[in-house]
Amino acid sequence: MAKTIITVAPNGAWPKKENNPNVPITPQEIVHDVYDCWQAGAAIAHLHMRDDQGFGTMSTDKFRETVALLRKQHPDCDIILNLTTSGDLNATDETRMAHLEEIRPEMGSYDCGSMNWLNTSLFINHPDFLERLGKNMQAWGIKPEIEAFDPGMIANAAYYLKKGVLKAPLHFQFCMGCANGIPGNMKSLLFMKDTMDSLCPGSTWSCFGVGHSAMEMTYGAVALGGHIRVGMEDNVMYAKGQLAESNRQLVERAARVIREYGNTVATPDEAREILGLAR
Amino acid sequence: MTWGPMYMYYRCEACGKRFKYAVDLIPVFGDRFGDCPACHKPGVFVKDGARTPDDADYEEVDE
Secondary structure (H helix, E strand, O other), X not given: OOEEOEEEOOOOOOOOOOOOOOOOOOHXXXXXXXXXXXXXXXXXXXXXXXXXXXXXXOOHHHHHHHHHHHHHHOOOOOOEEEEOOOXXXXXXXXXXXXXXXXXXXXXXXXXXXXXXXXXXXXXXXXXXXXXXXXXXXXXHOOEEEEEEOOHHHHHHHHHHHHHOOOOOOOEEEEEEOOOOOOOOOHHHHHHHHHHHHHHOOOOEEEEEEOHHHHHHHHHHHHHOOOEEEEXXXXXXXXXXXXXXXXXXXXXXXXXXXXXXXXXXXXOHHHHHHHHOOOO | OOOXXXXXXXXXXXXXXXXXXXXHHHHHHHHHOOEOOOOOOEOEEEEEEOOOOOHHHOEXXXX
């Protein structure tokens, strides 16, 4: 029986309490949600931090505080930590990596190209930054989660693979339906998967859809042999007109979809095996 | 890093309704994108963005 990994992205850098009062913002709130989602079946937690005003930050202090709280309060929680490297558009290359060097999580995000951000500013991932980040992640024993917002970012990953900046097997996160990225529909998801299979064979992948495409991408991922990401980073709504009650609610739905399809929900250790992580 | 869906926010001059469309539905709605879901007249563009603080005041129009 195939195993499907659930990643939870509980908060991201963007949604506020005004959008959904259940979005975790503080380290304690984030730790609560991570543990809750782990109990519900999440094997990976993709984490962002917020400053004291609730804005996205790459503060190493916040990452350190949150990870320490999780380990202190929930020593039984073996969830895979995947820390973002893109939590603040104004962060420097150094602050985007400093927390990885200190904390050494098992995974970290790797946004494999630049794009316009909400038609208002730039989401910059300069080639120099990507080369340094890829090499550092190898040196620090951190597996990149390659976030691809369009097929060109997959081609970019193939280039970095050939150059030795990235190391096979790669793991992709297809980010579907984001403004300025590829639309969130099955035709686009198939194209992303085909592109990955031809350019980076042997890679694993996961996906999510923002907004209305969330469920289509969830079902699509399971049917096509991928893995799933859910959470309030990408969707503060559970359904049209219905705010998500919690991140756990979104994880529980993903787990139901996986089981109804006939797959099983991967435990963190099973996810480590699938992704080639050494614990 | 994502930011959730990006919307274009509108109000209807005819009935006063406030509503929003996700930008990735432009190909789905075509020329109807931006129309009031109640009176089907073109809405007046107000702003765009991702989950603005008053987001819930705008009805989401979908397929």
